[in-house]
Amino acid sequence: MSLKLKIRGLSPAQAIVVFYLLAVTVSTILLSLPIARHPKAHWSFLDAIFVAASAVSVTGLSTVDISETFNTLGIFILMFVLQFGGIGIMTLGTFIWLILRKKIGLKERQLIMTDQNQTSLSGLVRLLREILSLILLIELAGAAILGLYFLKYYPTWEEALLHGLFASVSATTNAGFDITGSSLFMYKHDYFVQIINMLLLILGAIGFPVLIETKDYFFNRKKPKRNHFSLYTKLTTFTFFALIIIGTLGIIILEWDHFFKGKSWHESLFYALFQSVTTRNGGLATLDVNEFSRPTILLLCVLMFIGASPSSVGGGIRTTTFAINVLTLYHFSRGRKTIKVFRREVMEDDIIKSYVVSFTAFLICSFSVIIMSYTEKHQSILSIMFEVCSAFGTTGLSLGITPELSVVGKWIIIILMFIGRVGILSFLFMFGKEEAVKYRYPKERVIIG
């Protein structure tokens, strides 16, 4: 009751932060239960917080080996946390309220709005119900297909289905956790498993509104087909797939004489394509990223930093942010004052917002790298940069330094995963509320760059 009263005094962004922190706390306790772990597994309190933060933010970085640490109960708890974190604590919370037939007030609606970045309040409850059923449907389909197919790999039905279910949840929520002990390395020549995984990863990371609008387009006969898709959907979908193609081509070109030397064209293509898809948010892997050369690893850093669509299970600065940054740069350099795309003009507010997001993200990541270059004396700058981008993009790929991180390093990664998942905007608005303009000063030009 007192908690509820307190929440009512918070801004939506602040309340989201509080809810996320609560989710991490509860997850830390759940994952620390002795009955969830193998008795001999090494496990500290900081490991518990790290894995909980990683699971709630669906990042997938881990200081311990999941399959060696957790028993079946622990794995189910982890799946539950991934589900909760992936679909969004707010979304699920609202859904529970819905089931309890509790009327959703404006305050609660605003909470969900900020979490899923929706700009309109109307139809929100319907939207949430649709998101949740859509995601569960995708996950169940994935679990069924993978579970049946995994009979090829695992001796018993139970094992095959457990692996199928975990793989499906981990892929759809873009969590990137694995219970195989080595991600998807064992399926590196199994293109069917890879295709299913890529589909699930993309469906989770492309953004819920895109899924809803696409579903409506095909199944809702009432709505007009013309101008059906929002600018957001067009922009994020285009950017999402453009970046997948750029990533794939970049990896193929940079690794042609290195990792792909002596490999067949379809092997190379699948390695590059899967890596490009997974780098944007998934975090699953069919290879050890250490096998790539330095330019490829730097390219992956950039892709992780950009991340997935807003209103998805993903992190990073988000595709729309990057797209508006690039569009503004392009139109500005051609001397244009307005940014036109897909027969719409981008709002000036959104331009400044998107640059503030990128600039803040850059500052936070640079600062983290500088501090970690001090605290992680034995790790290379490249490994540290990769770890930082992976945490901020909630990707979960690593050059293998996660278990060796210092205490300060682990806390930095925990905070970065949190910021990456909550999003820079919510993170920024944590510190203040919208202020009315009380007084004005004359405007004056300044010489720039």
Place this chain on the structure above:
Amino acid sequence: MSLKLKIRGLSPAQAIVVFYLLAVTVSTILLSLPIARHPKAHWSFLDAIFVAASAVSVTGLSTVDISETFNTLGIFILMFVLQFGGIGIMTLGTFIWLILRKKIGLKERQLIMTDQNQTSLSGLVRLLREILSLILLIELAGAAILGLYFLKYYPTWEEALLHGLFASVSATTNAGFDITGSSLFMYKHDYFVQIINMLLLILGAIGFPVLIETKDYFFNRKKPKRNHFSLYTKLTTFTFFALIIIGTLGIIILEWDHFFKGKSWHESLFYALFQSVTTRNGGLATLDVNEFSRPTILLLCVLMFIGASPSSVGGGIRTTTFAINVLTLYHFSRGRKTIKVFRREVMEDDIIKSYVVSFTAFLICSFSVIIMSYTEKHQSILSIMFEVCSAFGTTGLSLGITPELSVVGKWIIIILMFIGRVGILSFLFMFGKEEAVKYRYPKERVIIG
């Protein structure tokens, strides 16, 4: 004549680029003259282009040892090129025109305006004359003081004066070249030489309009003293010195247990202060940067990337750009729509402009690091990042990899020095002219980060 006609068809930004390229070409030829070099010195055509580009952009990076390559004539040619590059080709060109009593047309005025980033055309000719006489005055004073003082170090008057003159020109134009063979290492305990050098570096890098406004404030009795300084001057001066203090403190803290271990407080303070000042654009050094630890080197990368004031001899994204980025971030996170500073409001246009500059610079530098991590296989990522930031900030510090760069690496550094000196805005406007808005589309919000 045909050249002149052609220039008239170019935008100011394009003409500036053409003039810079011409200056590099002429400098390449001058520095390649056999009579300017020691006969046995190693010298290739690419070295000539590299040193010419470095001198015109007053960066100071060099693929050869200056003192071992050039004779006294060569050193005077180099000083001439530094002077030409430092004060701005346009400025000097206009001054020559002035001397020849040629009337300056609007087109030529616009050229100078873009080069020195002046936002008003009025009083431009007077301004240029003032800038040039002020810089020459500063340089002569520096040369006299250092030349006399250097009698302590050099056996003959000629040598002392030559070293004094070159040191003064190199510091005032922030060129960072040296004819000692090891920058200012030999003066590492001579605080007098360091103070004079820091003063000259700051006077060159703080921005010409700041110097002019300050001079007017003290010596022009007609002008009112209230509201005398422009927002530009207040903002750039504050940021300039704030960054020097942050840099000094950062270096002291990060090196306390490392490079400064066992050193006295005044030794540590002068090492840190001089390094903080020189990193922003000067490029002179009292120590080998390799002796610093990784976090300090990364901090220096950030300081070089930010660079000096606009309308100065410096490069980088410039202080005002960074200041507006940070101010916008701060006010935006507090929910404010207007950016107020020093009792003025910043124009919305300038906000977008400053973010476009930072974003473009970040893209260009990241891209350069990725390519060079491929072409410079034997250099560490840290050395490459440092070299890239140094070139873009036209700083000229290096971890020592410049002479070992591959051909592609050298060209990337040449291009970065060029972009850094010309400035991102002129670089962007190279590709297009201002376009009128021909048609409009409806505006639509997008979900961001």
